Amino acid sequence: AAGRTARVVVAPVAAPAPAPAAAPAAPGATRITADKVFGRQDVDAVAEGSAVLIRDNTRVEGDSLHYFELTDEVEASGKVRVSRGTDEMTGPHARVKVGQQVGVFESPDYAISRPARPAPPGQVLLPGQFTPRAQQPLTGHGSAEKLYLEGENQFRFTNATWTSCKPDQPDWYLKASELDLDYDSNVGEARGGTMFFKGVPLGYLPWADFPLADQRRSGVLSPTFGTSNKVGFDLTVPYYFNLAPNYDDTLTFRYMGRRGLQLRNEARYFTPDYKGYSFIEYMPEDQVEGRSRYAGNVRHDHNFGGGWSGNVNFSGVSDPRYFIDLSSRLHLTSQVHLPREARLSYGGGGWWTASGLLQSFQTLQDPKTNVKVGEPYKRLPQLTLTANRPELPGGATFMLASEFVDFHHTQFTRGQRVTAYPQLALPLQTAAFYITPKIGLHATRYEIERRNGDTGDESLSRTLPILSVDSGVTFERETTFAGTDYIQTLEPRVYYLYVPYRDQSQFPNFDSGYYDFNFAQIFAENVYTGGDRISNANQVTTALQTRLIDPASGAEKIRAAIGQRYYMVDQRVSLNQNSPVRTGKQADLLAAFSATFAPKTTLDTAWQYNPRDSWTERFNFGVRFQPAYAKALGVSWRYRRNYSTVAGSPDGFRDLDITGQWPLWGNWYGVGRYNRNLRDHRLTQGIAGLEYNGGCWVFRGVVQHLTTSATDSTRSLFFQLEFNGAGSIGSSPLNVLKRSVPGYAKINDGSTPFVGDDDDL
Template sequence: MTNQTRRSLHLALPALICSLATPAVYADEGVGHSIVAFRAAMAQLAVTSAQPAPGPTRITAQKIEGQQDVRVDASGAVVIERDGTRLDADQVHYDMLTDEAVATGNVLMRRGADTIRGPRLRFRVEEQVGEFDQPSYEIVRKRAPRYSAQALSAGIAKPADITVRGSGKAQSIGIEGENKYHLKNATFTTCESNDPAWYVNAKELDLDFDRNVGDATHGTFHFGGVPIMYAPVAPFPLNGERRSGLLAPTFGTSNITGFDLTIPYYFNLAPNYDDTFVPRYMGRRGLQLNNEFRYLMPGLNGVLRTEYLHDDAVYGESRAALSYQHDQIFGRGFSGRINYNAVSDKDYFADLSSRVTQTSQESLIREAAFSYNAGSWLSGSVLAQRIQSLTDTVQYNRLPAFNALAYVPEWNNFSLRMPLDATNFHKANADEGWRTYAYPQLAYNFVRPFGYVTPKIGVHSTRYQLDERFSAGPLNASRTLPVSSLDAGVFFERESTIDGHPVVQTLEPRLYYLNVPYRDQSTLPVFDTAPADYGFGQIFSENLYAGQDRIANANQLSAALTSRLINPATGAELVRAALGARVYFEDQRVTLPGELPRTDRSGDLLASFSGRVLPNTTLDMFGQYDPETAKFSRGTAGLRYQPAYAKVVSLSYRYQREQYRDVDVAFQWPVMSNLYAVGRVNGDVSTDTLTQALAGIEYNAGCWALRLAASSLLNTTGTYTNSYFMQLEFGGVVSVGNSPVSMLERSIVGYGRINQSVSDPVFGSQ
């Protein structure tokens, strides 16, 4: 469930008018950035700025008659200017005593970037009030483009604001001040055509850009000349600020839920907290009630989400989900967090999640932590954590876990690092108890521009105190191991050219020697340890395992050779190639239960390549070759051709011997003017298992866009979730239907949005 900046859409009409307001920040899907986007929405500025002091009224025309200080009759290219407002007309009668001007014939009023045209206007010049008869109008405002909160927090420059132009006609437009309009029997659209594909028709429409609020009555949304939505009363914000009301509904369908409809209602409770209530009707299962409550205060923020389905018609029982995240800064380096997630049953996400990524979720975390950070030299935390497993695999709970890290990065070329940890592991019918360890390490850092040498020594000391009720081994056990290593690398570079373009080529050899003596660890429990993936990162690490329950004996040398091509002007890496391997000087003796020890003297050979091999074409490859069997253990290869935005084809292959052979094909490609095809097929060809199939089309008509997509995804229950998406977007302002955009972005590397998309208003994206 992801948060997003919310705007009260009140069906279609208010969202369309809202597009003409000042910037509103749109957020991408992702749990971690929700408060950043929320804060950005709360910090929006008003549309208007302070106006200058009133100035004189200037009138120019081909012919001017009248009486001084009483009246003016002007004709022929008449222009009246005052305080940033300009009025053009064929004829103007201006009564100076009442300050009222009556303009007729090709009347054009410009107020900033706004323009209004009509046959007749009555207007009081100084007060900036009046009424247009039978006008057409165009209102222009700036709006921020879609901008992720991750980019915001990373300090990436925002793209330029988008200019949104709204236009229409009205029976009359009342001008009620410098920034106020009252429209009767008005239409509105962001389409530029005289025959717009869509428009809104409202009996009355009030726009107040001083207060940044608007009100519409009896608003009807028309698409293709057909009315498809109606709102009797629709108050709405004009600058992206939050306001209570209905959000745009979403609908879709899948084989799991049937017809799927949500009608969210947003409550703007206070500037620093809000609530969204989302009834969701699923044709096969029933009515689900969802709610999201968010709060933001100095030093703390959080979000509480709940879901409840009474008596699932397919499952036969009531089902529920709860998610609560809270982060707080106490000051002086202290902070805390709560992350609690729970569902009523293991199949909840596979059956009921509206987001594709959750259908394969295998576990949920419930934890509370209290942390301290004194800068780079000292940090620590206290953690209590439980895991709800959604599969048959049960993980250990940590109740509690204490950890600290003392780190001195630089002291006369030496660095000192000492992690400390004490964790109480709990798991039903398994070894339970405390594991504590300390690992003080001292390194000497000899670093020069041409290379580095880093010798390092440390002592890894671990102690177990187990619960006698479940332990089959000794209740008290300990392990102390000295660890020593030597890491060295050299940097060579030379200037060269490729196709006449200057490049810098590097050659970077690296050697890493590791020595860890053998200690018998067969009687020690295994709480959180598993084999680490063999790769370039792992061959330069101190342990074959991820976790602390096994420290593998080692007398080995790792070597790698990397070469890169770098653009000397920008520093960008163009191509990277690397070779790596490990040589063992003794057999492996420390293993996990059921694991066979390694007896080979040489490890698998590693090779990788990444970079642009042809114009607009990139290639990424990785291989792990076993010299003993003369076979590849695993490998990946990916080729992507992307000649332009929203134009990409990719092919990738993943292989692991005796496990899988995955093939992945994905694309987004224009098939004709403004019509794009999208698709992806991913599966294991060794077992003829389809993991995901996706197909769809996108059509961009300028002021509206259509997306149709269908997806079939293999979930954790071994069944397929088939989902169908249909979304209509109007002017990049409001969308109707169920958006497949987030799914397409995750599934197709290099996917480009064919128009400025609207954020999904309900709990993020699919």
Template structure:
């Protein structure tokens, strides 16, 4: 500190005290609590004590003081160092010259001269250099006006968050206002230069001094896609209120025209939501107007009710395939339209009513079945303890409607009771009995000529049991515990002929470890599979004794049946009494390596039905390698129809500050690229540039290719599309490498 140097010379100390000792105690209390922000300090008053150090101090009592030689003036939250200082007591005017340093509210101002009124907090400094302690931003100006302790106005000023010795980007403004009260910077006649090259001019702009929301133009977005050509988006963010905002983002596409993207968000104590409206008035390629509308709203209502709306609409089937810039939105098929009203008082029962429809977007080369609408769906569920057991009740009424298929209503009632016979840390046995009843009403003139009214009722009996053993092991590591967890699950469901029942919302369940321990091999209530079967599984894990972290897991399971299942949808379930074998293995071999795998093997046909394997190497943030392979036969038994994909993705530094990102999802069976991404990232202390090229399939016969370039000036603006969401989705473990800017240092004038 400068005052430590002053001690080596003759020092005159002056305390101007016109207040009582508690103020001094408050100042000391602040020193003992460094986490308190200077912005929260009480404003100095006329009675606030003032301390002054100097080689020489002289003055007139109750009039003025004059200090020369290594002057330091200290006041609550303020310090001034100078070669010469004149202080007028009556007006509290301060005039300092020489090598001025003025510290206030974590900010530092350097200059040759300072005029400051300690009573009003206003002042002026010619040719200043400044450092904003809250954001580490700094710069210089022709002149500076101090409007208050939080508000500064600079003329012909510069602004940057780069280090003082390497100012790679600089904002130059005719007028720059820094308001730390509102945490907003406002500039006029603005030019932004990067690496010495001016690339952006604006007559006016404002920017946040921290991460808070504020109104203003966001960085322009440049890009190019095969579907839209060269593109430019200029988004404007409108901070309407603390609980309400909007984003207007016109997107100019060379091949298609101007797509007007609009988003409005709102938040209230009892409701929240967002509205999106995108309009392309005249697509130059299709010669049509194209629109997307989306509404999401959720609201808490009186009497423990909760309402929600999710509505989506597009003007045509190809909207997302033509205009989307990500694989997730381009692959949308069924757009949800539903309204929900639910009741839940936190007790043992709840109810819900839903009206649900879909807009199905068809790909002419691969048509999909339009799902049923639910108009409405009403459910009532309960869960209540009975003695040491549990009573559960599930029920629903659904009115299914479809433009071409059979329509009808379905009522499902399913009460059940489970009762744990044994429940201890090492063993559990839980029997369960239930009665599943389903009633259909379809009318006599339905298109499929099914009976108008049908009922299916059957009991469901199950018994779930398991053991848990553990022991210390030195095979892998003396600090590990190995477990052995056998489990057996029995289900009995009698056969009922269901071939004349409609299929509204039911499908064959995927075969996995969750499904083999469930009662029904179907998803939905239109089919309840007959069963007299036992599922057995064995799990073994390695646990870290100290942290409890799972280091390795091995699981093997298979289902055995005493009957050949007869209930099916359109696909025969086969005559074998043994299911496929499931084998899973996962491990975290070290802090950097992890892997996961699952194998589904058909012993009857001696072939693999499914195999997934993935591995990840991540030694530190910014370094990750992912390897994956996925094979799955088509459940429709269509010859030569299966998934056979290799997936490789990585984020890895190259040389110096350069880094790379890559993602490849390749179909071996179709011999085509499903998704590909490659990019470079250069990270400096105060800016980052990202270049990303992406290609992904939007349909069976079409693909979209795009190239995006983003320049991020830390603490100011992002110019170009933000690829971070795409990178996080495409590359598991991706980490943003540029951190908040380092402190921008100012030279010590007293060295």
């Protein structure tokens, strides 16, 4: 190293007689071997013929070496090879300061690699947003007219090439007049560069930088481009600001050929006490609509300490068709209510918690359809207090659910609702069975401001006792299925519920609706959501479940269940005046079956049968086969007889969904989704794509059809070339594929640290 005298050990390779093996050189010592070695002590040494100089992890080889001890320099000629750890350079001539790792290499071929390093503190920020993939070593290969070694981990080249491909198969490479590789910051910088793919120049790059490892850094991210029938040619250029390990910002310019320029800014931050995400995008003038358009979202979660916490979620768009016109994501185009809410909670009470909520929505009523979207009530505010106190005398448990809500609406009746529901349960449980009797008193009071001709009392109250008994038994036995030993369970469950009738026809309906009918709901105390309707009940629910369990791993191989509710009185409480009520003694029969078969095949099916009218209300069936990475196939079929958007239709909803990713031939993969509404004979979402893994690069081509409303659809084209270690060109379909194709996996290991799931509204 610089500033100290190196100990030089010299030895000829060809000795006249066998000699004992030389002991390893001491750390920092320089060892030189060759066919012939001569020189001046403490001045220099000359080695000729298969000459090798070794110090620590640095090795210099050549036909001849001249080592200058005073300056700690070595000059190598002939077939020169310099290796330092995982780095290797070869060429005709080099002169290097061994300790400082500074020098010049003439006409080198090089391979530089670094082992994977853990992310620095603060690298991982928001779950799903900042989590980097497993870091992998990235090896860069190339050649140059001249290489300047400028210290440990610092390389500068002139008239050089760089690629992450194998040296004998450089499908793509970057050629630059000047190239800097900084492995301290893991950033490469090229000036006067051209990107080549399969020998064809893709474009001139006056200046560009690229990552040398999976980590965040400031700079221009890879531009993306694509096309769709809604926006035309679509070009996006993002600039990423890595402001600190725990917060960042991205400014994006998006040009849409049909509509114009859009600006977007996205910020993320994270600390031990709070984290958040926000974005705003603005289009000064939409050339199709003839007006400006915008969207935004702010999310913040905060832990104040002492049991106090809070969060804010505020979303908004300029107009109801914003997502329909400008987005290609099904979960965005189907949104009708954007939340605007703030919550403050306290959980430091141990067995009780309290919270306050301010909540409203922006309702998106598409003016081009006849489907009416109701505006939800605002909660300004909602205050809740809940408690759960177990281990009372005799083993009893006390529970309390209470709230105060002030409901606001621009058109309909508004008012205040106060609810208190204290409950007392006595759980009796053993390893084989349990029985839990419970009694509660549900008390509600309203103060109402009636509007639009609504008449009735302005003060209303309701008090209802609620009694239930839940019980179940678990039987187990050892069994054999398909030659394998399993544990089979048989689990009957019986649930009784009694709620007396109270006339609620004069009560407002602020937030009540029907629960979905499923296995969880048939064991619930109320068929209605919210707090405005409590149905009368005198009923028994029975269910039987059996499972097949692997005793070694505990994995569940097969599950089958059947359940039904039996009524002893008719339902008398309706949701609204014109809403139907149930009659008859039997509810629909529910059945479900799921199984896992080798190799990695799962089957799920569920059935809801109406015994009163002898027809099927709902039926779902799905099979998924995923034997290995990037191999996934799935098909599902859904049927629902009465669908809420198709009033009076005997054939409410039928849906077929086929998804998959699978190797085709060679390195080609196919990926797709076919989601069709069979009732309307309409394609809801269609995706068809091809991917090719070239080893150090990946091609993806995807077309998508997305039905955004009853009268609109979007057709998009995604085309991407991803170069491992140097970004990509085109429009990335990764987010679309991850959301739409269950089990989808990237077919290449190389990636840039900036590709991740977008976190829009």
